[in-house]
Amino acid sequence: MRDELLRVEHLKKYFPIGKSFFRKTSLYIKAVDDVSFILERGQILGIVGESGSGKTTLAKLILRLIKPTSGAVYFDGINILDLSEKEIRRLRPRFQMIFQDISASLNPRKNIREILAQVYKTHTNLNDKEINQRIEELLEDVGLTPASIFMNRYPHELSGGQRQRVNIARAIALDPELIIADEPTSALDASLKRQIIDLFKKIYEDRKGRLSYIVISHDISLIDNITQKILVMYSGKVVEYGDTKNVIRNPKHPYTQMLISAVPVPNPEIEKNKKIFVSGEPMTLKTEFNGCPFYNRCLFVTDKCKKEMPPFIKLEDGRYIACWLYYDKIHML
Amino acid sequence: MSNILEIKGLTVEYKMPEGVIKALDRIDLFMKRGEVLAVVGESGSGKSTLAYSITRLLPKNAHIVEGSIVFYTKNESIDLIRLSEEDIRRVRGNRIGMVFQDPMTYLNPVMKISDQIIEGLMVHRKISKREAEMRALELLKKLKIPNPEYVAKSYPHQLSGGMKQRVIIAMAIANEPDLLIADEPTSALDITIQAEILELFKELQKEYGLSIMIITHDLGVAARIADKIAVMYAGRIVEIGNIKDVFEDPLHPYTQGLLGSILTIGEHKIEKGFLLKGSPPNMLNLPKGCRFHPRCPYVIKEKCIYEEPPLIRVKEKDRWVSCWLYKGENI
Numbered sequence: 155m156r157d158e159l160l161r162v163e164h165l166k167k168y169f170p171i172g173k174s175f176f177r178k179t180s181l182y183i184k185a186v187d188d189v190s191f192i193l194e195r196g197q198i199l200g201i202v203g204e205s206g207s208g209k210t211t212l213a214k215l216i217l218r219l220i221k222p223t224s225g226a227v228y229f230d231g232i233n234i235l236d237l238s239e240k241e242i243r244r245l246r247p248r249f250q251m252i253f254q255d256i257s258a259s260l261n262p263r264k265n266i267r268e269i270l271a272q273v274y275k276t277h278t279n280l281n282d283k284e285i286n287q288r289i290e291e292l293l294e295d296v297g298l299t300p301a302s303i304f305m306n307r308y309p310h311e312l313s314g315g316q317r318q319r320v321n322i323a324r325a326i327a328l329d330p331e332l333i334i335a336d337e338p339t340s341a342l343d344a345s346l347k348r349q350i351i352d353l354f355k356k357i358y359e360d361r362k363g364r365l366s367y368i369v370i371s372h373d374i375s376l377i378d379n380i381t382q383k384i385l386v387m388y389s390g391k392v393v394e395y396g397d398t399k400n401v402i403r404n405p406k407h408p409y410t411q412m413l414i415s416a417v418p419v420p421n422p423e424i425e426k427n428k429k430i431f432v433s434g435e436p437m438t439l440k441t442e443f444n445g446c447p448f449y450n451r452c453l454f455v456t457d458k459c460k461k462e463m464p465p466f467i468k469l470e471d472g473r474y475i476a477c478w479l480y481y482d483k484i485h486m487l
Numbered sequence: 488m489s490n491i492l493e494i495k496g497l498t499v500e501y502k503m504p505e506g507v508i509k510a511l512d513r514i515d516l517f518m519k520r521g522e523v524l525a526v527v528g529e530s531g532s533g534k535s536t537l538a539y540s541i542t543r544l545l546p547k548n549a550h551i552v553e554g555s556i557v558f559y560t561k562n563e564s565i566d567l568i569r570l571s572e573e574d575i576r577r578v579r580g581n582r583i584g585m586v587f588q589d590p591m592t593y594l595n596p597v598m599k600i601s602d603q604i605i606e607g608l609m610v611h612r613k614i615s616k617r618e619a620e621m622r623a624l625e626l627l628k629k630l631k632i633p634n635p636e637y638v639a640k641s642y643p644h645q646l647s648g649g650m651k652q653r654v655i656i657a658m659a660i661a662n663e664p665d666l667l668i669a670d671e672p673t674s675a676l677d678i679t680i681q682a683e684i685l686e687l688f689k690e691l692q693k694e695y696g697l698s699i700m701i702i703t704h705d706l707g708v709a710a711r712i713a714d715k716i717a718v719m720y721a722g723r724i725v726e727i728g729n730i731k732d733v734f735e736d737p738l739h740p741y742t743q744g745l746l747g748s749i750l751t752i753g754e755h756k757i758e759k760g761f762l763l764k765g766s767p768p769n770m771l772n773l774p775k776g777c778r779f780h781p782r783c784p785y786v787i788k789e790k791c792i793y794e795e796p797p798l799i800r801v802k803e804k805d806r807w808v809s810c811w812l813y814k815g816e817n818i
Binding site for chain 1: 529530647649650677678679680681682683685686704705706707708709710711713730731734744745746748749750751752753762763764766767
């Protein structure tokens with residue numbers, strides 16, 4: 155049986171952008187528009203998209219940091235959107251967030267011991283000695299050794315990579331079931347980035363089956379290296395969803411195809427012979443528009459695409475896609 | 488082909504509250520006319536300082552200690568370091584164009600796009616306002632800006648990041664420079680927009696025979712656009728070579744580590760690649776000897792920790808490298 159950890163159903167977030175003079179009703183930007191997916195326990199899901207695709211808004215909705223316009227988010231069967239603030243707080247230890255801005259999430263006036271101890275003091279009944287022992291184990295777990303030295307350091311005394319390790323230590327302190335990481339490596343250089351990704355992998359392996367990740371990034375190579383499932387977002391909508399390797403090696407949606415072809419790979423032989431088809435810029439989706447958000451950049455656009463958003467359909471290889479090209483092929487058979 | 492740029496022994500220091508940092512330490516770098524050179528390295532390697540030294544736009548707390556940067560135009564050679572403020576202004580934005588990561592460091596927020604391009608044209612050329620206007624529009628068209636008449640009348644904030652960067656490139660090439668210096672020109676942009684801008688660079692390079700120095704942390708970007716690559720580490724150049732050669736057969740252990748550590752999509756195997764451990768050194772407290780030795784798996788104890796390797800030419804590989812593992816000629 156499949157063990158469902160997170161189920162997102164028809165999640166929408168519309169941000170008002172002021173009233174139109176003639177209609178007297180508010181105009182909205184569709185930041186997240188009708189997103190649904192299931193994350194199984196122990197799975198790693200990647201959410202990719204470019205700026206304005208709604209990926210960070212989606213993460214905030216799942217964590218209930220902002221309220222959705224409509225839709226539901228079930229965490230382990232509980233609709234977290236129905237919960238009170240108090241009930242949410244009790245659930246918090248089970249899902250954690252790691253942010254892009256490495257330093258902003260660490261209090262500069264507290265040393266690493268104090269930063270990590272705070273987590274245990276808020277959520278557990280451990281005494282100081284037990285907490286210290288836990289912190290020592292944690293720091294070793296994230297490669298900040300010898301732990302006795304790092305405990306007494308302040309965030310500014312650490313490098314970017316080490317600070318991100320502290321963030322990861324804090325995220326795993328309470329043994330969560332889900333970690334949502336929003337651009338966890340985009341502030342880091344190549345060599346440090348690789349070290350942090352390897353750490354994410356190790357933590358995942360150590361907790362085989364007990365921990366799930368949602369990794370949000372514009373960095374396809376990161377998503378390719380760590381995730382099992384991929385959700386491709388464009389202008390607030392999911393356009394393709396499936397097995398990561400399959401989608402990246404063989405993208406089907408015209409946007410995914412454009413995105414993958416645009417990724418520069420460190421191989422001059424490939425790059426110098428590559429044909430790249432990119433054009434245009436994403437548009438901002440307003441409420442009155444009901445077509446496919448990619449139509450203005452798509453090489454295969456038809457009149458239908460401008461008027462109606464294609465439904466999400468399942469292809470033979472198990473992936474889901476929202477594109478009339480494939481819908482029409484399947485429904486003509 | 489003749490050289491367009493010859494940098495020799497360039498050393499640049501920054502005065503910081505904690506002490507003096509040598510951001511560039513005896514840099515030697517040559518660039519041929521019509522070539523695209525990628526300068527790669529991690530943060531703190533000095534690659535941006537190099538761009539700011541050539542354009543003489545270093546911040547106030549930085550100064551050039553020694554060295555020369557000789558720039559060859561079609562009929563003369565100029566040591567950029569020895570030019571007066573007034574003379575460098577005649578070169579910058581005219582013979583040398585610049586594109587930086589953040590377009591807003593270069594765009595005036597309260598000036599229309601067309602006026603900014605026109606200003607850049609009229610400073611360096613004796614042309615009428617009307618001619619400059621025509622030329623500005625022509626440039627916007629050349630950079631495939633949709634609706635150029637509208638964009639010309641817009642203010643920077645009305646444009647997307649990708650459009651702003653196109654405007655910057657239009658301004659940079661307005662006077663048909665010999666050399667374009669681009670410091671992380673696509674790092675702030677989305678991948679699909681980055682791809683468009685890189686295509687644009689390629690086209691401009693072909694059309695004008697432009698020499699481009701592109702500073703980037705992204706080896707994929709270098710692979711896509713560059714003919715040659717210079718790898719920097721902690722203020723020094725560690726390797727220079729043809730892009731294909733360096734990616735296929737990196738000589739310096741740092742280059743090997745960098746290529747072995749980067750993530751990419753699809754299959755990608757660098758024969759000599761390995762995973763880099765640790766992090767780049769603190770520039771205030773550099774290791775003795777070779778700066779890379781604490782992270783190097785091939786360290787020669789009696790040599791690397793005491794003596795800094797010079798940049799030498801390994802003839803049979805057509806490569807410059809600064810590492811004791813190799814033998815070659817000094818500059």
